[in-house]
Amino acid sequence: MTGGLTLDPALVRRARQLADQAARPVIELARRHTTVSIERAVLRLAGVTGADPDGIPWVNRLVDAVRADVGLEHGVALPVFAALRAEGINDLTLLAQKAAAGSIHFQIPQGRSASVARRAAHRAVAAGLRRIDRRRAERERLIQRLGDPPRRPWIYLIVATGDIYEDIEQAQAAAREGADIIAVIRSTGQSLLDYVPEGATREGYAGTYATQENFRLMRAALDRVSRELGRYVRLTNYASGLCMPEMATLAGLERVDMMLNDSMYGILFRDINPIRTFTDQRFSRQIHARAGIIINTGEDNYLTTADAVEAAHTVTVSQLLNEVFAQEAGLADWQIGLGHAFEIDPELPDSFRLELAHALLARTLFPRYPLKWMPPTRHMTGDIFRGYLLNGFFNLAGLLTGQSILLVGMMTEAVITPWLSDRDLALQNVRYVLNACGGLAEDFAPRPDGFIQRRANQVLAEAVALLERICDHGLLQAIAEGTFGIMKRPPDGGRGLDGVAVQADDYYNPATEILEQELAAEREERHE
């Protein structure tokens, strides 16, 4: 690992302290709210599956029915399990079907029937979490048997045909060509659907729908190719958009290995309500922590919308905030894949030195995290020859600064979805750089008081100044004022606000209860 960069330790401490201060009120806010998607995730853990003939999942129908009768603020677990008992059935999906037909009247149980419902809900959700635990153990066994990639960075490739069966072909081919991680890009617009589509899908727009069945099919296909290759090939999808908690849950149930999960991406780039996002995000990260899933945050997006030099410090601020949110939710260091990107205008003098400074800053601030290094997109012009060279420098910067996960850049970025040959050329590029100077990081120490050293400290100082401003007004206000990625997103605006409720005093969510209790116990153990 690179140790060449020296950061002012007082400044680093101050940055972390401010990030913590900025994030705390938002965490408190998330603790006080629930959302339709969190409640649906609870029902998924309790075993509700499938969809109605129109393709609307039964979890949606059930949550809507409960909400119409008693509101969302108590959580759906108690009314649902009370109704299950009152109906004398033990199949939640059947209950959802009856509820959708309007034949169930939901109530908040009181007294003894409340404690009975509570126990039943707890038992059902605990069983769901145990299924996630088994998938995690299965992953650990497979990695033990087949092994991790032989070196860092792990090589991350994207497939996105829209057809899961075509994706499988391409994913297996990519793994054979050297990919360690396969990401299946989602269909455009899925982040704005307030339900998770069902079943295997063969039609998508610039991507493939994320569904439980698609997760299962792709994971099974990668297991086959992992055995063939003798290394465990990881699968990535997205816990973002309006169904973040459910996506995390389904990923845990189907052993998806990494999930894109940024604390602010949905707010800034999809205009999803800030309270909805922060509340959903906290639950989804608790699930990811439990499932042993590595999260990838989305700082690269700031640089595609704002100037990568001027906005470099917003990346650092976002990384620091993502760190606080991730740690609070219980993610371990090895699960926190903070992002950053090679997006500086190549026409700028010293652009590569600036890239190295920014990449080293991230590496030095977060020495134990699996940082994700994202390739140029903004300055990929369609000139594939120039793009290929730029990707070579991107790969070099990644190696030189000890990045952990390298998203392979395509010379045809912004032109077409990558062809078979584009991927092959891109992997050749990576292999050449790895082969030629894979160990160069150990020789690379930026000169004390040199350009890189000065620039990294400058960006950190700017990050601290921005965090100070955020702390003055609060993070939600800062987002409303357009501090990140230029967009102004007020806390009472954006999509999905109608799916948010303030928790009542008797709110009950067995998943949160179990996850937080076990996390607290684990933390205590570590302190002893």
Place this chain on the structure above:
Amino acid sequence: MSDIIRPYGDTTGDGMVQLSFTLPVPHGKRAEGAALQLAGKMGIDPAMVVHSKPLGPKFTFFVVYGRVQHLVDLREVQVPERDYPLLTPKEVNAVIRRRLRRKLVVVGACIGTDAHTVGIDAILNIKGYAGEKGLEYYREMRVVNLGAQVAVPDLVERARAERADAVLASQVVTQRDAHLHNVREMAAAFREAFPASRRPLLVVGGPRFDESMAAELGVDRIFGRGTTPTEVASYLAHAITTKRGSVPEGAGV
């Protein structure tokens, strides 16, 4: 300069081109022969396979150089005409400041049952499309993106409430000509709800529209496949500085 030209490698008239492609054939002599046959049929003669490489067991990647036999007649080249200048975001902002002295209000939506926000998001969302930022990026625009499945009456209502200068409607789904039907319905509704002088600009986009159908559908402008945010922004800047485009009253409605 002659109107009849050929590609230029290093000598006038040499006709040299470079080409790369993949064939679903295992690597080997037969694959190279297949590549040469393809090049020949494309008018490249003589063709040289300068590089071939297996992509897995079933595919081969080729780089081919050769002399293309075709001629280009510049007199026959036709390009679709754009009747407004392309401006940078800075220039668009300056035009709006100068002409309106307030922000230009844009309301966008996917109308009808269409849930595909890919188009409207590509144009409006700050992330943009094809390396260009969306309209949200423009400081002199106020963008209200209503997202998917917006009913026409709701769109009219919102356009009124926001005092929209322009309404952008996106249509991706074209089953049973739903896109044409929806746009006509929208145009009629806006015509009914607003006096002609106050009606917002109606701009429609989608991959299956014919850009020349604006008048027939009763809207001010149609953008087809591959439209970028810069084009839309430039058009809006152009439209507010010129008199309202003449849409024949009642045409196609």
